[in-house]
Amino acid sequence: xxxxxxxxxxxxxxxxxAFQIKGAVARGDLSDGDKLPSVRELAKDVSVxxxxxxxxxxxxxxxxxILRRQGSGCFITGKxxxxxxxxxxRQLSLLMRRTVTEAYHLGFSSEDIRKSLDVGLRGVHFxxxxxxx
Amino acid sequence: xxxxxxxxxxxxxxxxxAFQIKGAVARGDLSDGDKLPSVRELAKDVSVxxxxxxxxxxxxxxxxxILRRQGSGCFITGKxxxxxxxxxxRQLSLLMRRTVTEAYHLGFSSEDIRKSLDVGLRGVHFxxxxxxx
Amino acid sequence: xxxxxxxxxxxxxxxxxAFQIKGAVARGDLSDGDKLPSVRELAKDVSVxxxxxxxxxxxxxxxxxILRRQGSGCFITGKxxxxxxxxxxRQLSLLMRRTVTEAYHLGFSSEDIRKSLDVGLRGVHFxxxxxxx
Amino acid sequence: xxxxxxxxxxxxxxxxxAFQIKGAVARGDLSDGDKLPSVRELAKDVSVxxxxxxxxxxxxxxxxxILRRQGSGCFITGKxxxxxxxxxxRQLSLLMRRTVTEAYHLGFSSEDIRKSLDVGLRGVHFxxxxxxx
DNA sequence: GTGGTCTAGACCACA
DNA sequence: GTGGTCTAGACCACG
Numbered sequence: 285x286x287x288x289x290x291x292x293x294x295x296x297x298x299x300x301x302a303f304q305i306k307g308a309v310a311r312g313d314l315s316d317g318d319k320l321p322s323v324r325e326l327a328k329d330v331s332v333x334x335x336x337x338x339x340x341x342x343x344x345x346x347x348x349x350i351l352r353r354q355g356s357g358c359f360i361t362g363k364x365x366x367x368x369x370x371x372x373x374r375q376l377s378l379l380m381r382r383t384v385t386e387a388y389h390l391g392f393s394s395e396d397i398r399k400s401l402d403v404g405l406r407g408v409h410f411x412x413x414x415x416x417x
Numbered sequence: 418x419x420x421x422x423x424x425x426x427x428x429x430x431x432x433x434x435a436f437q438i439k440g441a442v443a444r445g446d447l448s449d450g451d452k453l454p455s456v457r458e459l460a461k462d463v464s465v466x467x468x469x470x471x472x473x474x475x476x477x478x479x480x481x482x483i484l485r486r487q488g489s490g491c492f493i494t495g496k497x498x499x500x501x502x503x504x505x506x507r508q509l510s511l512l513m514r515r516t517v518t519e520a521y522h523l524g525f526s527s528e529d530i531r532k533s534l535d536v537g538l539r540g541v542h543f544x545x546x547x548x549x550x
Numbered sequence: 551x552x553x554x555x556x557x558x559x560x561x562x563x564x565x566x567x568a569f570q571i572k573g574a575v576a577r578g579d580l581s582d583g584d585k586l587p588s589v590r591e592l593a594k595d596v597s598v599x600x601x602x603x604x605x606x607x608x609x610x611x612x613x614x615x616i617l618r619r620q621g622s623g624c625f626i627t628g629k630x631x632x633x634x635x636x637x638x639x640r641q642l643s644l645l646m647r648r649t650v651t652e653a654y655h656l657g658f659s660s661e662d663i664r665k666s667l668d669v670g671l672r673g674v675h676f677x678x679x680x681x682x683x
Numbered sequence: 684x685x686x687x688x689x690x691x692x693x694x695x696x697x698x699x700x701a702f703q704i705k706g707a708v709a710r711g712d713l714s715d716g717d718k719l720p721s722v723r724e725l726a727k728d729v730s731v732x733x734x735x736x737x738x739x740x741x742x743x744x745x746x747x748x749i750l751r752r753q754g755s756g757c758f759i760t761g762k763x764x765x766x767x768x769x770x771x772x773r774q775l776s777l778l779m780r781r782t783v784t785e786a787y788h789l790g791f792s793s794e795d796i797r798k799s800l801d802v803g804l805r806g807v808h809f810x811x812x813x814x815x816x
Numbered sequence: 817g818t819g820g821t822c823t824a825g826a827c828c829a830c831a
Numbered sequence: 832g833t834g835g836t837c838t839a840g841a842c843c844a845c846g
Contacts, residue, residue, distance in 0.1 A: 296821060307514065310521040323834065333823050338835075346612050349522065354695060355830035355833045361691070364524035368634040372523050376533050379523075383516045384537035385436065388443040389482065390505050390512075391497030394538045397509075401534050404513035405527045425627070429620060429845060466846050562836060573780070576787040589819065599838050604820075615788065621818045621845035630790035638789050642799050649782045650803035651702065654709040655748065656771050656778075657763030660804045663775075667800050670779035671793045695830060732831050 285314070285321055289330050297332055301340035306349060309360060312409030316362025320350060323358075362411075420463050430465055434473035439482060442493060445542030449495025453483060551580070551587055555596050563598055567606035572615060575626060578675030582628025586616060589624075628677075686729050696731055700739035705748060708759060711808030715761025719749060 287304050289297055308314040320326070323341065327334040341358050344350040348366050352358045365372055387397045420437050422430055441447040453459070456474065460467040474491055477483040481499045483491045498505055520530045553570050555563055574580040586592070589607065593600040607624055610616040614632050618624045631638055653663045686703050688696055707713040719725070722740065726733040740757055743749040747765045749757045764771055786796045 298821080303515070303518070306522055307518050310518045322832085324832095334834095335824090336822065339821090341834085347522065351691060351693075352834065353690075353693075353830085354835070357833060359690075364522055366633050366637045367523070368632055371632045372525070376520055376523055376525060376529070377536075379516055379519055380533045380537040381440070381540075382436070383512060384534070384541055385440050385443045386512055387509055388541050388543070389439055389480065389497055390500075390509055392505075392509055394541070394543055397538065398531075398534065400509050400513045401517070401531065403510070404517035405530065407514070408517055408521050408527070410521070410527055424619075424625075425617060427617075427619075431845075469846060472845085564836080569781070569784070572788055573784050576784045588817085590817095600819095601839090602837065605836090607819085613788065618819065619845085620820075623818060630788055633789070638791075642786055642789055642791060642795070643802075645782055645785055646799045646803040647706070647806075648702070649778060650800070650807055651706050651709045652778055653775055654807050654809070655705055655746065655763055656766075656775055658771075658775055660807065660809055663804065664797075664800065666775050666779045667783070667797065669776070670783035671796065673780070674783055674787050674793070676787070676793055697830075735831060738830085 285326075287326065287330050289332065298336050298339040298343065301326075301330070301337065302343045305340070305344060306347075309349060310408045314360050316360055318360045320358040320360070420459065422463050422465065431469050431472040431476065434459075434463070434465075434470060435476045438473070438477060439480075442482060443541045447493050449493055451493045453491040453493070455490060551592075553592065553596050555598065564602050564605040564609065567592075567596070567598075567603065568609045571606070571610060572613075575615060576674045580626050582626055584626045586624040586626070686725065688729050688731065697735050697738040697742065700725075700729070700731075700736065701742045704739070704743060705746075708748060708761075709807045713759050715759055717759045719757040719759070721756060 287301055289300055293300060321329065323334050323337045327337045341350060341352055345352050348361060348363050350358050351361050384397065420434055422433055426433060454462065456467050456470045460470045474483065474485060478485050481494060481496050484494050485491045517530065553567055555566055559566060587595065589600050589603045593603045607616060607618055611618050614627060614629050616624050617627050650663065686700055688699055692699060704713065720728065722733050722736045726736045740749065740751060744751050747760060747762050750760050751757045783796065
């Protein structure tokens with residue numbers, strides 16, 4: 285579980301931590317039931333205040349990615365978003381609109397963008413999950 | 418040039434404005450040489466503080482999307498990112514990693530994600546530009 | 551907007567604040583678009599640290615009850631949960647099981663319990679909202 | 684006497700145990716004079732630390748649900764709350780206010796809520812007990 | 817003025 | 832040992 289913080293990033297530290305954990309889950313490096321490093325341990329590793337780690341874990345818990353249990357630690361749930369379908373679709377659509385616009389302004393063609401997405405998708409471990417349509 | 422602020426969005430207003438202009442450029446609604454509304458005019462249109470509009474224009478200028486000329490106004494440059502190729506590729510890669518991770522946690526399959534990207538791409542007007550890979 | 555903290559309560563302060571705001575929304579005392587007191591103001595009113603109020607507001611934002619906008623303040627959204635139906639039903643069922651069990655152990659009959667629920671329901675302002683089943 | 688711990692639940696283990704015993708009493712699965720499993724036995728059954736079970740039993744004793752007798756074990760008292768009537772009514776009212784508020788924010792109608800309560804009540808075995816209102 | 821992030825450090829609760 | 836809450840106070844970002 286290697287977390288790296290970029291102090292130059294405009295993104296707050298707690299979000300960087302949370303995102304990297306989400307990335308590890310998406311890649312399959314962390315999965316259902318796995319234990320995260322303790323708050324104090326991770327705080328020491330990345331040299332931030334424990335409160336900042338707690339905040340990251342809070343965010344992840346509210347998104348349903350992890351579970352926090354007093355006295356025992358934090359664990360990956362293996363679940364994805366519990367939002368309703370309208371909201372999930374809305375968020376996906378927003379995300380893609382943003383992505384495409386930014387990629388366009390970086391000067392890439394639609395073919396470049398599609399290829400880059402495929403590269404990204406190859407790194408993700410999709411589970412065979414049943415989800416009601 | 419229709420800008421709409423979503424008061425429900427967590428994004429700051431200046432970013433929403435900048436992003437919508439970038440979106441208009443990507444769609445081809447605005448192109449090389451087109452003049453943007455004046456700061457005051459746009460501020461009045463969307464009912465925000467002129468300082469907020471100025472900030473949006475600053476962002477766009479820094480990204481090379483527009484050019485601000487003293488006294489005559491702001492114009493679309495029609496150029497994409499001025500970064501070097503390595504940096505552009507790095508940013509595209511980062512962007513896609515982020516996109517894929519978030520989409521995964523929203524509970525979408527790789528097929529859903531690809532389709533959603535295609536929908537996004539369909540809205541963009543790509544120019545036939547030669548650019549080194 | 552009167553918030554009262556019970557320092558004796560086992561519930562953390564930030565939850566007490568969040569819950570009272572949810573109560574005000576349910577009663578109709580606060581509705582769509584209404585502005586909440588500023589973080590500093592409320593912190594002063596209830597004599598707690600501003601960070602504690604921020605935390606309450608964070609919770610409410612994540613539940614979709616309010617919106618926080620830098621520079622302008624926090625506002626009621628007027629929306630209810632964005633969770634999917636399975637999760638909503640699961641939570642309602644858990645809530646009711648807990649409620650009934652506790653009420654039973656307080657020594658009340660099913661008739662008492664039903665009446666008490668009705669009293670509670672009378673205080674709530676239900677909107678005519680369309681929600682897909 | 685089947686106790687099941689939900690590792691997904693945010694509630695502490697000792698509360699889950701205590702609550703499930705209260706639930707069994709409410710359903711009539713356990714009644715006046717029934718003996719609870721010994722601390723060690725139950726701890727082994729649900730794979731938790733004996734201290735955790737002890738804590739659950741302490742909670743139940745404090746609420747009057749069980750009686751702990753040195754050397755002989757723990758027994759269901761069959762009694763409900765020992766609080767005076769004003770306090771009991773106050774607690775019921777608080778409970779219902781909380782329940783209704785949460786159910787409202789989950790997006791349920793008053794009819795949904797009433798139905799869900801009825802479902803919950805159907806699982807409870809009410810005794811014909813005389814108690815002053 | 818608004819909200820947001822982070823630190824340091826005290827103290828509490830659960831297993 | 833684990834996580835959770837709260838305070839005090841510095842400093843940043845948005846409008």
